[in-house]
Structures are given as structure tokens and as C-alpha cells.
Amino acid sequence: MITNDQINKCVEIAKRYGARRLVLFGSAAHDPATARDIDLLCEGVAGPAFFEMAGMMEHESHASVDVVPGVPRTKFVEVNERRGRMIYDTR
Amino acid sequence: MTLDDLREDISIEFARIDETLAEIRLILRNERESVLTRSDVTAGATYLAQCYSGIENVLKRITKYCNVPLPSGSFWHAELVGMFQAGEDRDPRLPELADASLFPLLTTLRKFRHVVAHGYAVTFDREAVLGTLRLADGAVERFKKNVLRFLGQTTGRV
Numbered sequence: 001m002i003t004n005d006q007i008n009k010c011v012e013i014a015k016r017y018g019a020r021r022l023v024l025f026g027s028a029a030h031d032p033a034t035a036r037d038i039d040l041l042c043e044g045v046a047g048p049a050f051f052e053m054a055g056m057m058e059h060e061s062h063a064s065v066d067v068v069p070g071v072p073r074t075k076f077v078e079v080n081e082r083r084g085r086m087i088y089d090t091r
Numbered sequence: 092m093t094l095d096d097l098r099e100d101i102s103i104e105f106a107r108i109d110e111t112l113a114e115i116r117l118i119l120r121n122e123r124e125s126v127l128t129r130s131d132v133t134a135g136a137t138y139l140a141q142c143y144s145g146i147e148n149v150l151k152r153i154t155k156y157c158n159v160p161l162p163s164g165s166f167w168h169a170e171l172v173g174m175f176q177a178g179e180d181r182d183p184r185l186p187e188l189a190d191a192s193l194f195p196l197l198t199t200l201r202k203f204r205h206v207v208a209h210g211y212a213v214t215f216d217r218e219a220v221l222g223t224l225r226l227a228d229g230a231v232e233r234f235k236k237n238v239l240r241f242l243g244q245t246t247g248r249v
Contacts, residue, residue, distance in 0.1 A: 036165070048223040050219055054202040054205075055198030055199060055201050074214070
């Protein structure tokens with residue numbers, strides 16, 4: 001089960017690392033009660049900081065978190081952005 | 092497990108990590124000469140992932156030596172390194188091996204390893220991989236120093 005608090009914690013950490021956009025996709029976006037992890041698309045964080053942010057999300061939310069770069073805009077990114085839910089956007 | 096066993100196991104692990112770091116240094120040297128292919132970057136990512144696996148092996152051995160249960164479940168990778176963080180939550184039987192500035196670096200390597208293990212190498216971000224490779228030496232050396240300090244301060248069976 002994934003809670004809103006865990007998702008909000010990920011948003012808070014993404015902001016801390018300077019993310020511009022965050023999209024929740026996968027099971028946590030559609031059925032958090034049965035989800036086992038948090039899948040996110042993230043734009044605005046590059047280099048090693050991206051991995052650090054992803055690890056800190058996991059550490060502080062106490063959930064398994066998979067973060068995928070939102071750039072470049074691959075087919076995978078486009079599909080999951082369409083199916084997912086925007087949870088943070090600075091644009 | 093005796094302290095001598097632990098020291099021996101860790102020295103074997105550190106030797107393998109050192110050999111792996113040497114390969115990473117070679118790749119970074121080639122980067123300066125601008126001759127890196129996608130395969131070189133993939134090799135570098137794999138070497139770095141293996142370095143973190145080595146770090147986890149050391150953490151697991153110390154956890155067992157200190158008679159502390161190993162974390163289990165899908166979240167155990169994050170929990171394992173978290174058990175060695177500074178702070179009040181740390182089991183007093185375990186040494187502090189990941190101070191406030193080293194912990195984020197180890198977290199970077201841990202998550203990087205996850206991406207390498209589960210992602211397609213053809214989608215790796217070259218600059219992100221190279222940037223993380225550049226962190227490896229410093230992070231691993233600091234970790235080793237903390238482990239050696241712990242081993243130097245420890246006597247007999249815990």
C-alpha cells in the first residue's frame with residue numbers, strides 16, 4: 001500500500017533537488033491501496049544528483065521508489081505521462 | 092564469526108573493489124582523451140554497480156558480526172545502508188559508517204546500481220553515468236576508511 005504521505009514526501013524531496021515536473025505513474029497512480037512501489041517521471045534534475053534524489057525519496061518515504069528521467073522524451077516517457085498524474089509542475 | 096574472519100573477509104572484498112575502481116579510473120582517463128564508446132560507458136556503469144555490491148557485502152558481514160538481524164523484504168537495500176547512518180535510530184551495536192556527508196553519496200551509488208541492474212544500457216544518460224563514476228573513488232575511499240577505523244577499534248567477538 002502506498003499512502004499520500006509517502007507520495008507527498010517524494011514531491012518535497014524532488015523540490016529540494018530542483019525538479020521542475022513530477023508525474024506519478026504505474027500502480028500508485030491508479031490503485032495506491034494495492035501498489036507496492038512509487039513510479040515517477042522527473043524533469044529538472046540531472047547527473048549524479050538524480051540518483052541521490054531517487055535514493056533519498058526511498059529513504060525518507062520508506063517505500064520502493066523508481067524514478068525515470070522525463071527527458072529525453074522517449075516513447076516510454078510519453079506513454080506514462082499520458083497515463084499518469086502530474087503531481088508537481090513549475091511551468 | 093571471529094574478528095579475524097571478519098577482517099579477512101573484508102580485506103578480500105576491498106581488494107576486489109580496488110581492482111574494480113582501477114577499471115573505472117581507466118575509463119575516466121579515456122574519457123579525457125575523448126575515446127569513450129557506449130560500451131565503455133556501460134562497462135563503467137557495471138563496474139560502479141559492482142563497487143556498491145561490494146560495499147553492501149561489507150555492510151552485511153559487519154551486521155552479522157555485530158549480531159544484528161539483516162533487513163529483509165523488497166526494501167532491504169535502502170534499510171541496510173540506513174542502519175549505519177549517524178543518528179539516534181542506529182542500533183548501538185552497529186558502527187557509524189555513513190556520516191551525514193557520506194550517506195548521500197552511498198545513496199547515489201545504491202540507486203545508480205538499481206538503474207544499472209533494471210534498466211536498458213542503451214538508455215543510460217552518458218553524462219549522469221560519467222558524473223557518478225567521478226564520485227566513486229572519493230566515496231569508496233571514505234567508506235573504506237570508516238570500516239578500517241571500526242576494525243581497528245574493535246577487539247574480539249562482539
